[in-house]
Amino acid sequence: xxxxxxxxxxxxxxxxxxxxxxxxxxxxxxxxxxxxxxxxxxxxxxxxxxxxxxxxxxxxxxxxxxxxxxxxxxxxxxxxxxxxxxxxxxxxxxxxxxxxxxxxxxxxxxxxxxxxxxxxxxxxxxxxxxxxxxxxxxxxxxxxxx
Numbered sequence: 710x711x712x713x714x715x716x717x718x719x720x721x722x723x724x725x726x727x728x729x730x731x732x733x734x735x736x737x738x739x740x741x742x743x744x745x746x747x748x749x750x751x752x753x754x755x756x757x758x759x760x761x762x763x764x765x766x767x768x769x770x771x772x773x774x775x776x777x778x779x780x781x782x783x784x785x786x787x788x789x790x791x792x793x794x795x796x797x798x799x800x801x802x803x804x805x806x807x808x809x810x811x812x813x814x815x816x817x818x819x820x821x822x823x824x825x826x827x828x829x830x831x832x833x834x835x836x837x838x839x840x841x842x843x844x845x846x847x848x849x850x851x852x853x854x855x
Contacts, residue, residue, distance in 0.1 A: 716740070718847050719759050723750050723777055724766035728797050732764065735836045736843060747773045751780055754787060761847050762791045765820075767811060775818065782819035791821045791851030793843065798826045821846060822853035 719740040722732050729743050742760075744750040747770050754760065763781060765774050774794060781787050794815040796808065803811075812823040824842065829835035846853060 718761035719757075720843075720847075721750065721753065721760050721763045723763060723769045723774075724795070725768050725797070728766060731797075731836075735840050746770045747777055747780070750777055751784075754781065754784055758786050760787065760790055762793065762843065763787070764793050764795060764843070767794065767796045775814070778815060778818050778820055789850070791846045792819065793846060793853075794820045794823045796823075796825045796827070798829070798831060821851035 717738055717740045719742060720736060722729065722741055722743045724732060724743070726745060732743075733741060742753060742757075744753055750770075765777055767774050769777060778792060778794065781790070781792060794811070796803070796811065808825055812825075815823050822842075824839070826835075826839065829838050842853070
């Protein structure tokens with residue numbers, strides 16, 4: 710007997726509003742839940758229990774990315790959900806040292822990975838590369854290694 714198709718993975722996008730369409734395009738086919746504030750994110754996480762991944766933008770809700778990351782890792786339902794922190798392309802001109810510091814900090818706080826999207830071409834090939842990373846992280850349960 711054939712198995713019913715698996716429902717698309719639910720992914721929370723905790724990103725700034727002007728990047729939502731970019732992520733909807735990259736993650737087409739996933740069930741995407743966009744949140745704009747820390748409060749909204751925590752309410753959705755408390756009410757739902759089937760998120761397979763959370764993507765947090767560095768500038769989410771006036772840079773409350775660290776707070777959201779800590780709150781998710783403190784939430785019993787989401788101790789092991791993969792979390793990817795992203796720095797959107799061209800948002801701000803951070804030095805390489807600052808970007809490295811963000812990477813180390815979010816990893817120390819329990820994120821599974823950090824992506825500086827400036828390292829991906831701004832085209833379909835770059836978006837496909839980001840999609841492959843997200844797909845892999847969901848399937849592997851958070852492993853960012855290729």
